[in-house]
Amino acid sequence: MNVEHDTVSVGAFEFECGETVPDLELAYEAYGEFEGDNAVLVCHALTGSAHVAGRDRVDSADQARAWWDDIVGPGKAIDTTEYFVVCVNVPGSCYGSTGPQSVDPETGEHYGTDFPPVTVGDWTEAQRAVLDELGVPALHAVVGGSVGGMNVLEWAKRHPDHVERIAPIAAAARLDPQCLALDAIARRAITTDPNWNRGHYYGDDHEEPSDGLALARQLGHVMYLSKASMERKFGRRAAGRDAVRSFPTDQAGAFFPYRDVESYLDYNAEKFTERFDANSYLYLTRAMDNYDLAAGFESDADALAAFDGGALVMSFTADWHFTSEQAESVAEALREADSEVAHHVVDSDHGHDAFLVEPDNVGPPLADFLADGVSGKAVSDTVVDDSEESDFAPVHTSLFSR
Numbered sequence: 001m002n003v004e005h006d007t008v009s010v011g012a013f014e015f016e017c018g019e020t021v022p023d024l025e026l027a028y029e030a031y032g033e034f035e036g037d038n039a040v041l042v043c044h045a046l047t048g049s050a051h052v053a054g055r056d057r058v059d060s061a062d063q064a065r066a067w068w069d070d071i072v073g074p075g076k077a078i079d080t081t082e083y084f085v086v087c088v089n090v091p092g093s094c095y096g097s098t099g100p101q102s103v104d105p106e107t108g109e110h111y112g113t114d115f116p117p118v119t120v121g122d123w124t125e126a127q128r129a130v131l132d133e134l135g136v137p138a139l140h141a142v143v144g145g146s147v148g149g150m151n152v153l154e155w156a157k158r159h160p161d162h163v164e165r166i167a168p169i170a171a172a173a174r175l176d177p178q179c180l181a182l183d184a185i186a187r188r189a190i191t192t193d194p195n196w197n198r199g200h201y202y203g204d205d206h207e208e209p210s211d212g213l214a215l216a217r218q219l220g221h222v223m224y225l226s227k228a229s230m231e232r233k234f235g236r237r238a239a240g241r242d243a244v245r246s247f248p249t250d251q252a253g254a255f256f257p258y259r260d261v262e263s264y265l266d267y268n269a270e271k272f273t274e275r276f277d278a279n280s281y282l283y284l285t286r287a288m289d290n291y292d293l294a295a296g297f298e299s300d301a302d303a304l305a306a307f308d309g310g311a312l313v314m315s316f317t318a319d320w321h322f323t324s325e326q327a328e329s330v331a332e333a334l335r336e337a338d339s340e341v342a343h344h345v346v347d348s349d350h351g352h353d354a355f356l357v358e359p360d361n362v363g364p365p366l367a368d369f370l371a372d373g374v375s376g377k378a379v380s381d382t383v384v385d386d387s388e389e390s391d392f393a394p395v396h397t398s399l400f401s402r
Contacts, residue, residue, distance in 0.1 A: 001073055001080050003054055004030040007096055010129040015091075019116035022105055026130050027089040027096025029053075031072065032080040039136045040078055040370065041127060042068070042087040043144030043151035045356075046220075046284050047276055049095035050087045053080070070359035077363035078370065083140065088127045090151075092118035092283040097126075100279035101202060113199030118283055120147070120291045124154045128162075141165040141370055145355040146322065147288040153304075153330065157293065160307035165373065167366060169314040170355040172326035173293035173300050173333070179321060182223055183285045186216035190278050199279050213278040214246070214269035221265055226318035226351030230261065239263035246270055293333075300329070301336035310373040311341040312365065314355070321352035342374040342381040 006028060013024035029050040032038075042052055044067065053072040055065055072078045078085055089097040092115070100115040131139075142163050144152045149171020156166050175183075193212030195201055201208055225233075238257035245258055246266035297303040311334045315327035324345050331343035346361045348354040355362055368376025 001031060001054065002033065005050070008130055008133045010126070010133065013091070013126065013129070015116040015122050016119045017117045021098060021116065023098070024091060024126065024129075025096075025098045025102075026091065026126055028130050028134075029087050030134065031085040032083055034084040034134070034136060037138070037140060038083050039131070039139050040083045040085045041131070041139050041142045041155070042072065042078070042085060043123075043127075043142065043148035043155075044087060044089070045144070045146035045148045046288060047093075047272075047281070048148070049093070050089040051095070052085070052087045067356065071363055071366070077359070077367040078143065079367070083370070084136070086131065086134065086136070088130045090118070090123040090284070091126050092122075092280060092287065094277035094280040099277070100199065100283060101277045110200070110202040112202065113279060113282075115279070115283070118287050120150050120154050120287055121158065123151055123287070124158055127151075127155075128159065138162045139164065141167060143167040143169070143366065143370075144171070145169040146171060146352065147284075147291070149322075150288065150291045150293075153293050154291075156307040156309075156311075157303045160304075160309075163307070163309055165310045165312070165369065166307070167312040167314065167369060168327075168330060169362065169366075170316060170319055170322050170327075170352055171330070172322040173330050174291060175289055176326070179223065180289055182219055183289050186219045187282055187285060189213075189215035189219070190282060193278075196278065199282075201278075208273075209278045210273040211247070213273050213276065213281060214266075216278075216281055217269045217272045217276075218265045221268060223321050224352040226320065226349055228318060228349035229351050229353075232349075234259070234261035234264060293330075299336075300333035304333055304337040304339065307334075307337060307339055309339065310369070311339050312369040312374065312379060313341060313343045314346065314362065314365065315343070316346050316348045316350065316352070316354040316358075318349045319352045319354060340374045342369075342379050344380055345382040 007025050009025050012022050014020045027050050048067050053066045053069045055069045074081050089095045091097050092099045094101050100111050104111050142152045142155045149168035152166050152168040155163050190212035193209035195207040196209040237260040239260050243263045293300045293303050313327050313331040315324040331341050334341040344365050364378040368378040
C-alpha cells in the first residue's frame, strides 16, 4: 500500500474564536494515488490520529495501532487501490498537529491553555487547507465516525460543492445533555488534578496530570460501551490474581474484590495517559460538545440545504452516546434538504465502539455506498421511530454477507 505520512504547514491560521496562530502544522497520512476524482477524506474520532491504516507501522504518530485498518486498505471497504484516501490530525490534538503541547514560535514556550479554543468548523477548514496543499480540489466522499461524523456533516454544510458523498457514522447533529454532563465531569477530573497547573505542566520541572486524564478516559470508555457488552466482557468477575490496583483505595475497599471491569478501565487508562495529552483532551471534548449542525441556520435541514450529494447515515442500536434516533434526525434533515440518503441501522450490542470493532457490519454498506451511492446493494434504509407504534426492524449481520 502506497502511504505518505507527513506534516504540512498551512501558515497563519485564524480560528473561529478570532485568535490566530502564526504557523499551523497539520499531520496527515495519504494512501493510494490521486486520479482527480477519487479522493476520500476520513475524519478521525476524538482521540484518533491520522494513522488510519497499516498496523505494521505502529510507531506512526505515536499511535499504538491503526484505528481503522480493517476498513481502509487494498481490497477493503475504502479500497486504497481505487481511492486516494487522506486523514488529517485535527488542530488541538497531540498526534503531530499544532495544539496545546506545541511550542509557540513567538514566545518559545509551550502554548498550554493559551492555545486558541478550537471547533469542529476549525477542523474542517484545516482539512480544506491540507487538501489545497495536496492539490485536491474536490472530494468523492467524506467519511467519519463519532465526532468525526460531526466533522463530516460540517463538510456538507461548509463546502457542499466540494463533496459528492458523505457518510457520518455513529454520529449526531449535536450532543445530548447526558453526554454533555459526562464530558463536563471528565474535564473536571483533569482540571482538579493538582498537576494540571492551569494547563502549564510541560517540561521537566512539572508532573503531568495523569490521574485526572486517566479518570476522564475511564468515563469515556464507559460511554462507549453498552450494558450488554459490559456484561458479556466482564460480568461481576473479580480480576485475576496478578491484577494490581492502579488507583489507591480506602482501607475497607481492600476487603472487597478488585473487579475485572475495574482492572480493564485502569489498564486502558494507564496506556492512554502514556500517549495522549490532557490539555488536548480538554480542547477536543469542548469542540465536540459545542458542535451544533444548525448553528447559524434556522434548522439542520437549512444548514444542509446547499448539499445535493448522496448520504449514508449509519447507526448502531445499542449506541447510547449517539443513538439511532439521533442519526435518524440527521437523515431526516438530509431528506428535507432533498439529498439522496439512506439510514443504515446495524443491530449491535457493542455500543458506540461498534463502528470501530465491527468491520463486517460497517464495511459492506460503506464500500457499496462509495461505489454506487445509496443504490448500493448492501446499503439499506431503515426508518427509526421511537413511538409505541414503531415497526422499526434493525438491519442484521446476515444481510451483509457477500
